[in-house]
Amino acid sequence: LIILLAGAPVPSVAAKYGSYHDIFCQLFHNAFKSQSSTSAPSSGLRVISFDAVAEEYPTESELDSAKGLLVTGSASSAYEQVPWIMCLTYFCAQLPESHPHLKLFGICFGHQIFAQALGSVVEKNSLGWEIGVRGVMLTDVGKRLMDINHSGTIHLHQLHQDHVTSVPPSCFSIGYTLSCPIHGLVRYTPDVEHNPSDELANISLLTVQGHPEFNPDVTLRVIDERERIGVFDQELAEESRQYAQMHDDGVRFGGLILRI
Template sequence: MPRTLRIAVLECDTPPENSNAKYGGYVGVFKTLLHSSVQELHKPNEVDPSSVLEISRFDVVTAQEYPDLENVDAVLLTGSKHNSFEDHPWILKLVEFTKRAVEHPRVKILGICFGHQILGRALGVEVGRNSAGWEIAVCDVDLTEKGRELFGVDTLKIQQMHRDIVFAYPDGVTPLGSSPRCEVQGMYKARKFITVQGHPEFKEDIVSEAVNLRAAAGVFDKEQAEDALARAAMPHDGLAIGVAFVKFLLE
């Protein structure tokens, strides 16, 4: 019989206006990725995307609402424009909830970008600004042996949109990959969590909208923005990462 996977998406931000309207928030973006990943995995006896993926949304920024860990199989922490190292009350609450999720004997965690950093912070390592600056649009990540095993590729191509990083791997965590600008590109612990610093869920339109908005605000200079917009359209391994996520949740 197919299994029901109950996934709570903790929305740590709202996508840019056009993408938000198109996809229905980050929960919609992740629904698209996870449903496509299940179809790519093609294990209808284990999980059917049309009826067995039970994906719920929780606004942890404004409403500060959270799932009951006894009623979910996994929590997914999304990306965010906010800084994972700050001490805003909602961020501190998210860190504490993440600690409880890590300690739960059954619940698994998926962490993406800001969510990856929040998990690092919950596990006691430093997170903060990267002195090397931004990583934007499709970039290469050099994978470890475990990273190659999980994602099924030798070098991971993934959309990026960050200038904050996790500075070190927590004790007992398996490294998944690194890049010239960011040593900690992914973290793994069997049957507990898997994270990536990049955005497997991002498509070209989302990245392009974010780049254009930040260029207009003066965050990116003209050369930086043009380079990122050119790479935003490049092929990437978002679907392979999504498949790895689903396999992890089925373990």
């Protein structure tokens, strides 16, 4: 799996948990452990990461040999007209045709980058921030992917003010909240007959607005830092801390990435 790092954790998170490379590796380690022997892959996962902010990208050989590529979250906005974000958007727009074998994944900012690359508009949400663990109501497609039939809801850590405003062509929404109508996307391999019994094999893109890689401590540390530098006011920070400590399904979502 190739990871394109679109930023770095806040200092207090980095001091305890390392880089986003380390944090995602821990997510996948936990997901491996949580899966039964019948569903877990038979071999380990090798992860290599590149600094997208520094415009570092994998070689053609590395792309050809990889099975998947993931774009991480970022403190930046996908619509910023800065060179590294424009380069990343262009790179992601080319991947479905240039390397159709790759399974593509986007997390938060990465979700927005892929949506933007496929033709959607990303903008600041007029309803404000979503922070902490929030229940995402799943669409029928999302329920099938998460294998959830009862509650129809998945709980994930959130930390975003921007959002995707429309579903790109050939994609499907996987979930929504009252303040964010598109909480993730799935796209199936073109020209492949859709077989519900083998749905995961036909997925070419999966994105999510939330942060399956976060745990309560990570989210709390980010809230503390954002309050310290004035991004969050005291009222928003205190409310968000309550949501940050709720149960989340991040490891379960990490398992979905592994199965794809």
